[in-house]
Amino acid sequence: MRPTRIQRIHVIDSHTAGEPTRVVIRGGPDLGTGSLAEQLGRFRREYDHFRSAIVNEPRGSDALVGALLCEPTEPSCTTGVIFFNNVGYLGMCGHGTIGVIVTLAYLNRIRPGAHRIETPAGIVEARLNEDGTVTVRNVPSYRLAARVPVDVPGYGTVIGDVAWGGNWFFLVEEHGLELTLENLERLTDFTWRIRQALAREGIRGANGEEIDHIELFGPSPREGIDSKNFVLCPGGSYDRSPCGTGTSARMACLYADGRLKEGQVYRQESIIGSVFEGTISVINGTIYPSITGSAFVTAEAELILDERDPLCWGIRR
Numbered sequence: 564m565r566p567t568r569i570q571r572i573h574v575i576d577s578h579t580a581g582e583p584t585r586v587v588i589r590g591g592p593d594l595g596t597g598s599l600a601e602q603l604g605r606f607r608r609e610y611d612h613f614r615s616a617i618v619n620e621p622r623g624s625d626a627l628v629g630a631l632l633c634e635p636t637e638p639s640c641t642t643g644v645i646f647f648n649n650v651g652y653l654g655m656c657g658h659g660t661i662g663v664i665v666t667l668a669y670l671n672r673i674r675p676g677a678h679r680i681e682t683p684a685g686i687v688e689a690r691l692n693e694d695g696t697v698t699v700r701n702v703p704s705y706r707l708a709a710r711v712p713v714d715v716p717g718y719g720t721v722i723g724d725v726a727w728g729g730n731w732f733f734l735v736e737e738h739g740l741e742l743t744l745e746n747l748e749r750l751t752d753f754t755w756r757i758r759q760a761l762a763r764e765g766i767r768g769a770n771g772e773e774i775d776h777i778e779l780f781g782p783s784p785r786e787g788i789d790s791k792n793f794v795l796c797p798g799g800s801y802d803r804s805p806c807g808t809g810t811s812a813r814m815a816c817l818y819a820d821g822r823l824k825e826g827q828v829y830r831q832e833s834i835i836g837s838v839f840e841g842t843i844s845v846i847n848g849t850i851y852p853s854i855t856g857s858a859f860v861t862a863e864a865e866l867i868l869d870e871r872d873p874l875c876w877g878i879r880r
């Protein structure tokens with residue numbers, strides 16, 4: 564009889580402003596060396612079943628973002644990391660980077676101070692502050708196109724900006740919808756339709772990349788908070804956090820419009836009421852956003868991957 568093949572995966576779960584991250588500490592695939600883009604290519608081609616097993620049901624959920632620690636190419640980096648979700652992979656992830664730093668601190672692998680983290684979208688600097696918050700200096704962010712019209716069935720013409728913050732975003736201010744959790748179904752329907760309309764009309768990011776995050780903005784009801792948002796993630800779930808890469812893209816747009824100055828603090832509230840604080844610095848015309856937030860470890864566990872289980876590799880879409 565063939566021996567039962569059981570894999571044990573050591574993971575640490577956390578949430579950053581409500582959005583969950585699952586860091587794979589041990590038991591993940593060996594992606595070898597090479598650039599993070601090469602390692603991501605290997606992950607996608609040879610181990611996509613592992614991605615699904617870690618984040619999809621029955622072990623995960625649509626909102627969960629996985630983080631696989633891997634070998635950085637830059638020796639100055641503390642680690643490399645590849646982020647993934649219920650349907651694929653992310654170039655960068657702001658809430659996830661905060662979760663990785665808090666997880667490494669929980670494991671006593673890092674101390675307060677600055678840590679360079681290599682991602683497929685580039686190297687980011689994550690500072691573990693003495694008060695336990697984390698500040699991520701993101702990859703350069705920019706607006707690719709302003710006030711782009713898209714025809715959204717059932718809603719008419721919607722105007723938005725196309726911007727990069729480590730992922731591609733379509734950012735909409737004029738929508739007339741109430742940004743509350745009670746309105747979740749409508750917000751999800753609206754943003755999903757926008758995403759489909761962008762794909763249909765061939766509106767894409769640089770190099771033809773798909774715009775897979777849709778972000779709506781409105782005023783926050785709270786004093787001292789600049790804006791509230793709703794962010795649709797690639798797999799159809801909404802970001803519980805204000806979205807680190809989305810807030811980066813937003814600040815790049817605000818700067819381009821002269822509505823945000825270098826060093827000015829911008830506070831972005833999420834749909835659940837959690838907040839990230841952001842600033843930008845501009846060096847030779849390049850915008851570097853920084854995002855500060857908190858994460859908390861929620862579980863340390865061993866996932867069991869039993870190949871006799873018909874759902875061993877997760878429920879895939």
Ligand code: PYC
Pocket residue numbers: 582628653655656657658659730796802804805806807808809
């Ligand atoms: O915080 O950048 C982020 C993010 C992307 C997708 C979910 N969270």
